[in-house]
Amino acid sequence: MDGLEEFCTGVLQRHGCASVSVAVVERDEVVLAEAYGLADRETGRAATADTVYGLASITKPLTATAVCAAADEGVLDLDAPLPGEFGGAAPPSIRQTLQHRGGFGGHYDWRYGDDRDRDPAVPAIPTSWYAGHLYRAPGSGFEYANLGYRALGSLLGDLDRQIRVRVAEPLGLSSLRVGDTYPGPAPAAVRHAADGRAYPVCRSGHPAATAAWATASDVALFAQNCARLLTPSTAAAVYDAPPVGPAQGYGLGWSVSTGAGPLLYSHSGSMGGVANMVVRIPERERAVAVLTNSTGKAARDAILHHVLDRVAPGFDPAGLSAIPATGRAATLAEGGWTGRIVTREGDIPLRIDVLADRRIEVRLDGAGTATAPIEASADWDLRALVPLQLPTADARIDSPLLVLELALRKGRLTGAARAVTSGEGTGWLGNYLSHPCELIGN
Structure with a gap:
């Protein structure tokens, strides 16, 4: 790792990233723990190896490990139905939910600032309403779902305590906690937007998917040793990963590489002011954690690949946990479709006209008309990003765009209409809210 400081410092400067913490574990020993840049740009506080970072979605393998330990x-029972009401649909199993195959829609919601600063005129996101709708039959397909992990966290109860008792304390991970803010005593890195602004306190409706904190060393030690907390059969099931792309699968909380190079178990974590990755290389008995406190993945990826080139020669970047998009050309015939988007405030009429040039015209009641190009994927026969805002109170908070993902089934287009935001802009990362959608051709 000669020259790591110079390399990381240069990457942070090129990509405007505040800081990075890097840890490498070999067998049971932390053999590298370094940090560069600023944990807090406003005060000039430097990042150190003891600085705690928000983990975002690296929370998921922590939650999965606690659930699997409870099953042992x-x-x-991992194959028992997940408790809850799902609009009359059959519930997914706990195992399917761990694998992101429970049928939940994509979702994230963020609430910024202290509760006492919250504008009472701005409604809270009704996360429980979104969690009550499935978008496909459980087990029939993969969709990365914070809402599924929200439900898994509810099974555990006090999430911070359960992860401390079942994961952190048995593995000696003294920095690991779960919460909207880090309780200390170690210093925590401030999250920064891509333009350098400090993020306020961030709360969500899915803490079991996104709300853990730890040092890079503790994250790498967790990845290296978490299977020791489980029975051999459960540990094997964790890495039994149905495919989700050409070079990876997803097991019980972990992405598993299936392509060229050494086997990799990994998970990423991204949100406003966070871009992280943890990777375990089992055949080399090594694990790597790269944690940053700025929005954007470029710095994280450059530093991670630099480290993996040395500790896992020949690794395949396609096998890491960023699930690849699988686009294809749309083949829907020209014609009109009418239907509805189901929202908490009631059904909203929608009309789509498929045009000749792989474009659609969308008329959304209460929002207007817009056109957009379309594509398709392995799961969806129509995918489009439409410049229309869903006219609901929660979409108006910070989700000004509409993503349509619809599959042609038995003469109907069914799937999801998602109220989304595009990046941070001059504000904070907004929400991603999925709604059931169905249309009939006419």
């Missing part, structure tokens, strides 16, 4: 203790 007989507290729950």
